[in-house]
Amino acid sequence: MDDDTRPATPPEPASAGGRAGGRPWVDYSHEARVIRNPALRGAFIALGWLCVASGAIGVVLPGWPTTIWIILATYFFARSSPRFYNWVMNHRVFGPLIRDWRDGKGMTARAKAVAVTTIVLTITVSITVIPVVWVKALLLAIMLILCTYLLRLPTKPAEMAA
Numbered sequence: 001m002d003d004d005t006r007p008a009t010p011p012e013p014a015s016a017g018g019r020a021g022g023r024p025w026v027d028y029s030h031e032a033r034v035i036r037n038p039a040l041r042g043a044f045i046a047l048g049w050l051c052v053a054s055g056a057i058g059v060v061l062p063g064w065p066t067t068i069w070i071i072l073a074t075y076f077f078a079r080s081s082p083r084f085y086n087w088v089m090n091h092r093v094f095g096p097l098i099r100d101w102r103d104g105k106g107m108t109a110r111a112k113a114v115a116v117t118t119i120v121l122t123i124t125v126s127i128t129v130i131p132v133v134w135v136k137a138l139l140l141a142i143m144l145i146l147c148t149y150l151l152r153l154p155t156k157p158a159e160m161a162a
Contacts, residue, residue, distance in 0.1 A: 028089045029082040041080045048076035048084060052094075059093060065115045070094045071101055106154030116147050 035041055051073035058066030070088065077085040088094055100106065107115070123143040127136045 023090075023095075025090050028086050032078045032082040032085045034082065035079050044076040044080035045084065048073045048080065051076060052088070055094065065118055066094075067097050067101065067107055067111055068115065070097050074098045100156060101153075104154060106156045107150070108156045112150055112153070112155065115150050119143055119146050119150075 035044070051069045054064075055066045055069030055073060058064040058069060073094075074085065074088050077088055089098060120143065123139050127139050130136055130139070
């Protein structure tokens with residue numbers, strides 16, 4: 001079994017609570033469904049890290065979404081690497097986002113507002129500068145689908161957001 005398909009081992013405890021932040025490390029390896037094709041697995045790992053980088057940008061850059069990129073990264077890691085899947089699920093910043101989404105708790109109202117605003121602004125700018133009519137129509141359809149999806153997600157209550 002190669003390194004990326006074996007279950008990950010938990011890191012050394014960072015504090016008396018098991019981790020910095022108090023949440024114990026959880027092994028999510030059993031949830032990963034690793035694909036067998038090594039080329040596809042490698043591509044999924046690369047896509048996963050690209051999505052993590054895009055999500056990390058959203059942590060520091062106002063208006064850039066974070067949650068959707070981390071959800072995509074988690075999908076790619078769940079199909080390619082239990083080690084990286086465990087990493088994202090147990091991550092101090094990204095873990096709560098993906099666990100809340102997966103558990104049906106949804107997104108905070110602020111995260112929804114930022115995501116929808118970002119989608120609408122960026123796609124509107126794209127539509128105004130792209131001269132090809134069918135591309136404009138495609139972008140408009142993508143914008144409507146994404147916004148509808150995000151707005152239909154459950155809104156996480158404010159007391160749960162902390």
